[in-house]
Amino acid sequence: MNLYQAVIIGGGPAGMMGAITLGNHGVKTIILDENESIGGQLVKQTHKFFGDHAHYASTRGFEIAQKLDEEISKNKNIEVENNATVIGIYPNNTVVYTKDGQEHKIQAKKILIATGAMEKQLPFINSDLPGVYGAGAVQTLMNEYGIMPGKRFLIIGSGNIGLILAYQLIQAGVEVRAIVEALGKVGGYDVHANKVKRLGVPILLNHTIVKAIGDESVQGAIIAKIDDKFQTIPGTEREMVVDTIAISVGLTPLTELAEQAGCKVEFIPELGGYVPIRDERMRTTNPDVFIAGDLSSIEEATTAMIEGKIAALEMARDINGSDTKEEIEEELRTLALFRSGPKSVKIRSGLEKMGIKISIPTKPIINEKKEDVIGKLRAVLECDEEIPCNSCEASCPFGAIHIGENLNSTPVLDAEKCTGCGTCVNACPGLAIFMMKENEEESTVTLGIPYELLPLPEKGQKMWGLSKEGNYVCDVTVERVVKYPNKTNIVYAKFPIEFKDTVRHFAFPKKESPIVCRCEEVSLEQIEKVIDSGVTDFEEIKRLTRVTMGPCGGKNCKLVVLGILSRKTGVPISKLSHGTSRPPVKPVEFSVFKKGGDDK
């Protein structure tokens, strides 16, 4: 039987980073991975990662995998066994795996289990119909094998995986009808949610899937609103025509091998379900067995890599007496910093149950504000969530973006120092940075947006300016398209200055006319038709089409309508009459007034 100093089960980010660390400390290591090539979930991640610039932030997942793979193949201490399925861990640290129809046995001084997690399932009627997938399965089919399993998707769950999947599906050119989320708020990062919202994908909160419809395969889905006890509210059911339902309601750690190795597991929902008990340095209750990555707690690839490194440093100490004390402490500090933000509350409390306390770094979260410089081409940072990420700060060649030592702080722009180069727009993993320049003399604004769709628009082309929710706002004219090697290109377009805080995406005009007034379902085409017939008074357009006359009282569409009128007539919006505001500002039930007013 082959004897290895270290065996790593699972070649994802945690396992890869563990192998590199072990190899660098002279430990003879083998990675057993059941796939064709190592990389784990990273190989299907086409989005850029958040994080510390030192830890692959703003690098796309599959590129991280490539980089790690290169390092591994250069390291003579590391051996990689692909297509190797570990079937059990037996006494004396014997790891048994199958490969090429043959049983293989190896023995190790120390074992790092980094088997990751699998997707949770969600029971609903007809959930066994072909066309119901796990989100990860869709990503595998699409991003690894180039197979698109459907044309119209419904995604269940608004965690980062669901949000990222929606974005990738749109990049691949298919339709995402909606993302439904059982909770009252989006599960994943706001920036990921914003990315899909401005592409027009509605995120339906407090909703669930009731059933899939179809005989042979999915032809639709019935979704419904749910109350605070997650019960379907009768009468709120509605049908959506979709051919694929992707479930992304969370992950659960794959603990089987760890349990066989004698590691004690406990049920800690904050960490994802049953997880092996381990110490700060990733050692389980079996002193020879370490864990890292999603198996230890459902988190990000970035933290998985740090955990893999910590586990490996501790293993190297055991195996060959390497002096890794300082390195471990440094990594523990980094990990604590990553987990110190508001997005890691759950992880912190889960770890605490295990007796691991994350000391929140004393470095304060800073949210300073700096003066904006109107009229200058500069970055606009729309990152208000305290995510552990500093890729913008690190990318800026001019030191114009400041985050500080606590990378959970939100970035602040020094507009004086900003040269308008756009590097940060390209680097931001959340696509939350835009470029802006007001052209006061012509009452327009030039907006640069990160653009990761194909085909790219061309200079001079007319596009639709869409709002943060993906609704039509106004027409825009493309001024400049800047291509970048990392495929996050920047498209600059010009449009009326009134919409500078509204428009956040550009889309090619579609054949169907966009709905401008959603209350009364009035399309751009209907409005333009009325204007073309010679009615150029906002008040008259309103009365003929009912725009702005619905329950919202025009809060959503009035400016858009005025923009259309302004574009068609050449009269600036500021010179147009915009109607009269009348009570009630929000619709009120008759019942409210039944007893007469209570004088206060």
Add this chain to the structure above:
Amino acid sequence: MKSNASVVIIGGGIIGTSIAFNLAKLGVKDVVVFEKSYISSGSTGRCGGGIRQQWTSPMNVRLAMRSVELFKRFKEDVGMDIEYYQGGYLLLAYDEKEMADFENNVKIQKNEGLDVELVTPKEIHEKFPFMDLEGVVGGTWCPSDGHANPQIANIAYALKIKEMGVDLNTHTEVKGIDVQNGKIVGVETDKGYVKTNVVVNAAGGFSHEVGKMAGVDIPTYSERHQILVTEAINHVLDPMVISFKKNYYVRQTMHGSFIMGQSDKEPARGNDLGHTVEFLEEMAPKMVHDFPFMNHLHIVRQWSGAYNVSPDAQPIIDEADNISRFIFAVGFSGHGFMLAPAVGEAVAEMVVYGKSKTMDISNLKMERFKGKKISKERNVV
């Protein structure tokens, strides 16, 4: 804007544009209309949109019946769908005296040829089972009454008359009528002067003020009436329902929203078009009582408009006797929209032929108020 006009119409509301439409139809060239704001900015755009023939004065019944004929043809004649719907009008009576009045009215209306009938509470309940008829002793029902969208109707006329060659000037305010030696010679506006010998006062809420510009004292004044609209729901209510006793009218538009209003106890005078929360507080209990399904219906918007009131609540359609060719169609007292097609036809005939031909409207002259006992139209909310 033209510098010479055969006829100048002051007011681009439903009356003014209907008159212009009929003048153009009669082949009159160089008709100029002045509207001080946008089309449907005045009383037309603010009104409830009912089209009713159940009046107490025979003249009102006849005018309304003629209008219904024309509303039926509106889409063909004027070229736009104005959401006209003949869902009927249901008038509710709450005591024997009111019922006796209704019986009398029905006699007058039937005499004019109107298809109208008395209905019992049981019959009403069968027609409209969703209503709470507590206290109702009976009612009247006219199935050919109905409603339409006044704003679209006004804009429809405006677009049509432009197409027919009428010079329609919106956002143009008339500042004076130039009268020399008892004869009109021109009209002064904030955008310039136009020469003309014929002026039609169709100024709605401002009819008295425009009359004064030509030195004619028209006995009209304006008062504020409040109104509200709800969110849209599926169609349930066919007719306009009116209760004089409870002081309300309500209808469901083709869009699905409900439009309703009342007369305030002491309506604010003039063209001050504000609104009060008391209006909502007064409307809510009676509407929810009579239409229980409205309890959770949302009010989307309230506003108000001016009734241009005449002494007998009937229109004044006349030509001044002391000035040459100053014609007025004013004082519609809250029912101008529904009479507009017939009035437009009659006034256009007055302009062209000196008197109306299709209908005899001579008893709408101003002289009816001179020293005589005024017989008031009572069916007004």
